[in-house]
Amino acid sequence: MTEVLNSPPAAARTTVRTTTAAAPVRRHVGRLGRAALAVPVPVLALALWHVAVRQGWVANLPAPGDVGESALDLLQGGSAFGSTLGLHILASAERVGIGFGIACLVAVPLGVLMGRSALVSRMLDLMISLLRPIPVTAWAPLMVVIVGIGSKSAIVLIVIAGFFPVLLNTIAGVKAVPPRLLEAAAMLGTGRHRALWKVVLPAAAPNVFAGMRIGLGFCWVVLVVGETVGVETGLGALITQAWQVSRTELIIVGMLTIGLAGYLSDRFMTLTLRLLLRGRPLLGGHR
Amino acid sequence: MTDAVTTLALRIKDVGKTYTGHRGNSVEALRGINLDVAEGEFVCLVGASGCGKSTLLRLVAGFEDISSGQLDARNGPVCGPGPDRGVVFQDYGLFPWLTVAGNIAYGPRQRGLPSAEIAARTARYLTMVQLDSFADRYPSELSGGMQQRVAIARVLANDPAVLLMDEPFGALDSLTRERLQYSLTEIWQQVRPTVLFVTHSVEEALFLADRVIVMSGGPNHGVPGHIVHEERVTLARPRDVTAPEFNTIKRRLLDAIHAQLPDFAVASVASG
Numbered sequence A: 001m002t003e004v005l006n007s008p009p010a011a012a013r014t015t016v017r018t019t020t021a022a023a024p025v026r027r028h029v030g031r032l033g034r035a036a037l038a039v040p041v042p043v044l045a046l047a048l049w050h051v052a053v054r055q056g057w058v059a060n061l062p063a064p065g066d067v068g069e070s071a072l073d074l075l076q077g078g079s080a081f082g083s084t085l086g087l088h089i090l091a092s093a094e095r096v097g098i099g100f101g102i103a104c105l106v107a108v109p110l111g112v113l114m115g116r117s118a119l120v121s122r123m124l125d126l127m128i129s130l131l132r133p134i135p136v137t138a139w140a141p142l143m144v145v146i147v148g149i150g151s152k153s154a155i156v157l158i159v160i161a162g163f164f165p166v167l168l169n170t171i172a173g174v175k176a177v178p179p180r181l182l183e184a185a186a187m188l189g190t191g192r193h194r195a196l197w198k199v200v201l202p203a204a205a206p207n208v209f210a211g212m213r214i215g216l217g218f219c220w221v222v223l224v225v226g227e228t229v230g231v232e233t234g235l236g237a238l239i240t241q242a243w244q245v246s247r248t249e250l251i252i253v254g255m256l257t258i259g260l261a262g263y264l265s266d267r268f269m270t271l272t273l274r275l276l277l278r279g280r281p282l283l284g285g286h287r
Numbered sequence B: 001m002t003d004a005v006t007t008l009a010l011r012i013k014d015v016g017k018t019y020t021g022h023r024g025n026s027v028e029a030l031r032g033i034n035l036d037v038a039e040g041e042f043v044c045l046v047g048a049s050g051c052g053k054s055t056l057l058r059l060v061a062g063f064e065d066i067s068s069g070q071l072d073a074r075n076g077p078v079c080g081p082g083p084d085r086g087v088v089f090q091d092y093g094l095f096p097w098l099t100v101a102g103n104i105a106y107g108p109r110q111r112g113l114p115s116a117e118i119a120a121r122t123a124r125y126l127t128m129v130q131l132d133s134f135a136d137r138y139p140s141e142l143s144g145g146m147q148q149r150v151a152i153a154r155v156l157a158n159d160p161a162v163l164l165m166d167e168p169f170g171a172l173d174s175l176t177r178e179r180l181q182y183s184l185t186e187i188w189q190q191v192r193p194t195v196l197f198v199t200h201s202v203e204e205a206l207f208l209a210d211r212v213i214v215m216s217g218g219p220n221h222g223v224p225g226h227i228v229h230e231e232r233v234t235l236a237r238p239r240d241v242t243a244p245e246f247n248t249i250k251r252r253l254l255d256a257i258h259a260q261l262p263d264f265a266v267a268s269v270a271s272g
């Protein structure tokens, strides 16, 4: 199970409060400094890309400048594809939101059940193990046949993509719940079933959240496959259409937008969870 | 003390426990345990490791089922864990996602007490274990000794008829341990719960208990764990561990324990 992220030890989950007066300033500078470290590599990559195109090292690759221009046009220009980027992003984000939401709603309770009940786990383990290796690309044609082409089949594919990481991490997290905590809850008056909610879920939460982050990432990954046929909007659709009319720079804009959207949605989810949890040490890690 | 008038908090009658492993192999950890604990009594179980102290405590807690005999608490035969028997574990077992106050309020919340009552209890036991200023901290931010105080407060807030403690101070440094032994005595005098306390330290048992029960044997010694000696302690609290009376009883208890150990152990204890 390569998706399973180990949660750090309990001690690492709490941020140390620094109290000296100079600390906030130093921390600010430190944070900026650390953020600045992320800049050189992408800039170098852009430069290399630019040079590679100008020198003709790679054929048929548009230069970064051309990609930037078409990105601007896509944002607010007047050409055939002009001013449609927002539309595509919204359409994709909506599908990812719905699909990932459904995946979590099914995978988390199922994972808790499978992690706690040997019976359920024995009944479903084989089934899950058989389905899991099937790539989402292989599901796509079947879904088109069953669900029909269009937004629905894209969402189903997104559900499948998000489902397994969340499920497997939830199972792992639930299995790792210290028996001691269940004993503690039992002797304080929590019944077996209530303990699922009161103890198992919070104790497994760091793993569940790790699974959700991976799952959300996978949802964006399958977007291009899911939106290939039968939908007009969405970043996957944009890439497909651009490909059909050989607009390579548009393909690249679509790709980069998916990367950015995936990154931002991860940040958004993490921040939202952190707000909802109001400082409770359930997320694991510091980010 | 006349047994006729005291009510019993625990009645352990001819209790035995045999663990059954996955492959059908079985380990007889306890046999023929008889022990009555009066309401409000502080009883310590001492004995070498492996003699079944934890097993006995877990039977009373309801975490394990007895294999033979009869085990009654105030509400009748013990059947599974319940809030009438609070447990303090050696490794604390606090909920890491709840604050100190949240951990203490957990039991009262589970019982659905009104929120004013929950707040009052939380405040009372926070004060009792001297952690008022740490109410909003999380367990991982506290030292071991502080975490164990939270665990004690968490159980007391639930008003248990019996308090079960399995080497609760065993993982702490000796200064912290002494402080907590002292606090526990004070708390016990204040709240008067029935306590069954497991330790392998004779001195700790003598410092705390009304009655010290010495256990011996265990599967590793070829005989199931059993009770070999019992000592009533009537010294006034808080006890002075350097007092001659204290050490007279301590000597007697140590003799009772060492008489049960194989010869080489006696020899090494005598030389050490």
Ligand SMILES: Nc1ncnc2c1ncn2[C@@H]1O[C@H](COP(=O)(O)OP(=O)(O)O)[C@@H](O)[C@H]1O
Binding pocket: B019, B020, B027, B029, B047, B048, B049, B050, B051, B052, B053, B054, B055, B056, B218, B219, B220, B225
């Ligand atoms: N869950 C278990 N399964 C099998 N054997 C056990 C189990 N728990 C304890 N034992 C055995 O029972 C004996 C008594 O253990 P324990 O009650 O932990 O002793 P103590 O607390 O006095 O050190 C030991 O030999 C131990 O190996």
Ligand SMILES: [Mg+2]
Binding pocket: B053, B054, B055
């Ligand atoms: Mg033990």
